[in-house]
Amino acid sequence: xxxxxxxxxxxxxxxxxxxxxxxxxxxxxxxxxxxxxxxxxxxxxxxxxxxxxxxxxxxxxxxxxxxx
Numbered sequence: 552x553x554x555x556x557x558x559x560x561x562x563x564x565x566x567x568x569x570x571x572x573x574x575x576x577x578x579x580x581x582x583x584x585x586x587x588x589x590x591x592x593x594x595x596x597x598x599x600x601x602x603x604x605x606x607x608x609x610x611x612x613x614x615x616x617x618x619x
Contacts, residue, residue, distance in 0.1 A: 556616035563609030571602035 578596050 553616050553619045556612055556619070560609050560613035560616055563605055563612065565609075567602050567605035567609055570605070571599060574598055574602060 575593060578593055578598060582593070
């Protein structure tokens, strides 16, 4: 059972990180021109919070799987 939780935790973590990367790219392209640098406030965009939640669940599940 622990290895199922571990693999699912790793899958959630990877899904969250990759999804958040693509979301950040979409936010940057929709907000800024190509020659502009993005602001540090781009991390606080509300479209990122679902990815933060998935990453957090993955980390917690991984922790629980390691402690069982």
